[in-house]
Amino acid sequence: MAQIQSDIPKTGMPKSIPYIIGNEIAERFSFYGLRSIMVTYMAVAFFNPTLNPALTAEADAKANQMSHMFVTLAYFMPLVGAIMADWFFGKYRVILFVSILYTFGHFMLSVAGESYTIFSAGLIIIACCAGGIKSCVSANVGDQFDKSNEHLLSKVYGWFYMSINLGGTLAPLFIPLLKKYYGPDIAFGVPGILMALATIMFWLGRKKYKRVPPAGIKKENFFSITLYALAKLFNRKPGQKVWDAVGEKYSAESIDGIRAVYRVLAVFAFTPIFWALWDQNLSEWVLQATRMDLTIAGNFSILPEQVNFINPLFLVLLIPVFTSFIFPKLEKSGIAVTPLRKIGAGFVIIGLAFVIIAFLQQSIDAGGKPSVWWQILAYILLAASEILVSVTCLEYAYTHSPKSMKSTMSALYLLGISAGNLITGLINTDIVNKGFFSQFTGAKYYWLFIGILAVTILLFLLISRRLPEKKYVGE
Missing domain, CATH: 1.20.1250.20 (MFS general substrate transporter like domains)
Known part of the structure; x- marks a missing residue:
């Protein structure tokens, strides 16, 4: 009878979902709040503080350069975050640890003042942490479900997607106003407060998450097989196809x-x-x-x-x-x-x-x-x-x-x-x-x-x- 009961579809969401959705709204607000003002701020504060018209084009290029390198790092790190979570530490530990560092990165931006070095270091920390979170959070949503309530997955991913866009829509509306009326320190600090709230919210749900343990290093992964295939390009039997040679090991x-x-x-x-x-x-x-x-x-x-x-x-x-x-x-x-x-x-x-x-x-x-x-x-x-x-x-x-x-x-x-x-x-x-x-x-x-x-x-x-x-x- 217990088995029959477990096969009946559940009508309610896992209790962990509100913590994950709330965390995502706050994290995306902090990320897009930062991005909404960082280019205009850097172009003036660091690269053209005197507002010299002759330096405008160069200042814009420098600010754009920093912005795109920031995003380059932020979208490279999901691969690293996924490996850390799946092979070594598990999603919960990775999300919690990088969220704490993420908050510290925002704090550095809010206190950087005229220091380009501190501001740049804060951006690097945020990019690394935002990327580390990105690959883990959406997968963590799926981990909360099993066969009994998998029919609710599409609904919760709809909520998850809406939470991303809610943060992305609200942040550009409010953070620039803070920058205009209260200055950049407050404008960069508020996203940090939101990230701190996101971290606390995620931690509060710690006893409700289903945690999938790390699986260790998989021998048959994309990178090891690709490297082996490249080696076999130059070291295989006469007339043998590369993938046939790879098949001798994998x-x-x-x-x-x-x-x-x-x-x-x-x-x-x-x-x-x-x-x-x-x-x-x-x-x-x-x-x-x-x-x-x-x-x-x-x-x-x-x-x-x-x-x-x-x-x-x-x-x-x-x-x-x-x-x-x-x-x-x-x-x-x-x-x-x-x-x-x-x-x-x-x-x-x-x-x-x-x-x-x-x-x-x-x-x-x-x-x-x-x-x-x-x-x-x-x-x-x-x-x-x-x-x-x-x-x-x-x-x-x-x-x-x-x-x-x-x-x-x-x-x-x-x-x-x-x-x-x-x-x-x-x-x-x-x-x-x-x-x-x-x-x-x-x-x-x-x-x-x-x-x-x-x-x-x-x-x-x-x-x-x-x-x-x-x-x-x-x-």
């Missing part, structure tokens, strides 16, 4: 998983360029907004750091529009809505957003002061492109990789975001150092990225039709 199942990863990576190889453009909305676009007419209606205007709240807002609003209206309408019209077509469409739409931004910058370069409504339109297009690329890629990674590789694929997808920001960061570094890309300032900077994207789209169209498909659903 199981057929694990090899199939690795080959699936590389098929998905053939798609993901194009995403860094998408993210190289996308993440500029939290850096380059914010700086552009400082030179625009920020009047929304009548005498009501917003701060330049507040404009990017449009992206998470429309991200939430447009998801049901795409899933419940646009995609079904296209299918009924005889147009197959495949993952690769969604991704390609997302590339085109973000290109349109950047065309708007480039024309806005041309107006600014000519001495004009265009309306912020044009940038808001670009943000709406940006949200649409994110739905088509980001959401689709996460789905593609899940459906096209076997169970043993699904976590690996999620981490590798995040590495694409890291790589995209590294590209943009290196271009800004070259501009700062008066290198080749220093000629691409003002509107030319945005046209450069539009050109890179155009080449990427052409390559994607040529290669995507040749990509083999093998789905792993229901495993």
